[in-house]
Amino acid sequence: MKPRLFLGSSSEQLTTLNEIQKLIGDVAECVPWTNAFSLNKSGLDSLIKQTRLSDFAILIATKDDLTNHRGEEVMKPRDNVIFEFGLFFGATGSEKCFLFAEEGADLPSDLDGITVAKFTRISGQYNSLDKLVETVKSKISQSSQLSELGLLPSTALAIGYYNSFVKKVCEEVHRTQYVSIDSKKVKVRDFLINVIIPESLDDNGVADFTMLYNRKHQLQKASTYIDVEMSSQGRGYAFHFKVEPTQEGHEEISLQILDVPGTLSTIVESLKLYIPAKEVGTDFDVERLEKRELFNFAKTLKYLVGKNSITKGNVKIHTDVTI
Structure with a gap:
């Protein structure tokens, strides 16, 4: 039985999301955010339901919005991606929720001091997207050997x-x-x-x-x-x-x-x-x-x-x- 993995991104990054899904689909059943929202339900209700169903989560934080921060122009991820990372981080735990942050994306100061998986789009680099996915796949394989104490008994x-x-x-x-x-x-x-x-x-x-x-x-x-x-x-x-x-x-x-x-x-x-x-x-x-x-x-x-x-x-x- 494959574990379930939630994939979240901005709507502009569906290509990146699909690339990750293709790379990791052999070890996990992927649920992209595009398939996660139920009709006649609020977005938050649907997300909370996904936290209960998902074993792992990857949130993709990319340089989507140009904003002015204290007089300096910076490229920030979408607010909803950061919110969803916090939501799944609290539900699945620090060992099972991963933030893939594009190099140069301005992240919230709350994440200062935490090692975030920063990726580059340049193929062959140590932090290229495919290499980060391999790291997560290894963690999923290791987790399959362990039993979990959770809300269910x-x-x-x-x-x-x-x-x-x-x-x-x-x-x-x-x-x-x-x-x-x-x-x-x-x-x-x-x-x-x-x-x-x-x-x-x-x-x-x-x-x-x-x-x-x-x-x-x-x-x-x-x-x-x-x-x-x-x-x-x-x-x-x-x-x-x-x-x-x-x-x-x-x-x-x-x-x-x-x-x-x-x-x-x-x-x-x-x-x-x-x-x-x-x-x-x-x-x-x-x-x-x-x-x-x-x-x-x-x-x-x-x-x-x-x-x-x-x-x-x-x-x-x-x-x-x-x-």
């Missing part, structure tokens, strides 16, 4: 799910080497937790998906094993599983645990608050945010699984799963 949900279920189940099965199936103690030879992340979320979360998925794959219920003779017995962690028919009745089994994270339902409730529905029908912006949150959940979970010896090699994350 996918990173926190993944951390909670990992600590409260995935890691706990792995610890208990490794420790006891048994599970409880129909109240019977069954020895586990080896096991794999398959985390099932659906392609999309229902309006009520993942409850219906989980029920249909478990039924289709004929999954059974079980839990981690509790030794009642141990004083610190803890609790059993419930899960659904399947065992190959050839293993039924064997003293040791190879266990396939399958789990749809119920915590994903929180994403649906968060999106309802983040972008309230005003109409009945498909909202493609909400669908994109949902996709982004599911992707970020999986990315965070993969990172956590791979960093711990207890879970590494015993957990597999399946994304974009359909029933």
Whole structure:
């Protein structure tokens, strides 16, 4: 899934904007300002909506207006470009919003002391437009390896799910080497937790998906094993599983645990608050945010699984799963 990048410029600089879009389009889904404004909405409302939908932003500040500043004639960028830079800078953060300023453009004094990406139109220079775009592309690629804590909850949900279920189940099965199936103690030879992340979320979360998925794959219920003779017995962690028919009745089994994270339902409730529905029908912006949150959940979970010896090699994350 490509991140979304907002591109802003003055109306006179559409050629420059299109050039940047062409250069960066292989790593990001670009939304130029010309496609960002909705009919019957104020420009500010449309921009605020784009700050919620965009992962990155590039604002192009060029020498568009000749003005007199303290008795000196200077070439300044359009005021709206500087305003939009501040708007996206506050929404996406300093690591994801970039101001491309043309050499010689007079910028607001608020930007003094901040390293701004100044570009020249002379090809081959160290700060030519194509080289600046390559720098931003590198930052986008680096960012794709990281999870994000933001107003929407996918990173926190993944951390909670990992600590409260995935890691706990792995610890208990490794420790006891048994599970409880129909109240019977069954020895586990080896096991794999398959985390099932659906392609999309229902309006009520993942409850219906989980029920249909478990039924289709004929999954059974079980839990981690509790030794009642141990004083610190803890609790059993419930899960659904399947065992190959050839293993039924064997003293040791190879266990396939399958789990749809119920915590994903929180994403649906968060999106309802983040972008309230005003109409009945498909909202493609909400669908994109949902996709982004599911992707970020999986990315965070993969990172956590791979960093711990207890879970590494015993957990597999399946994304974009359909029933």
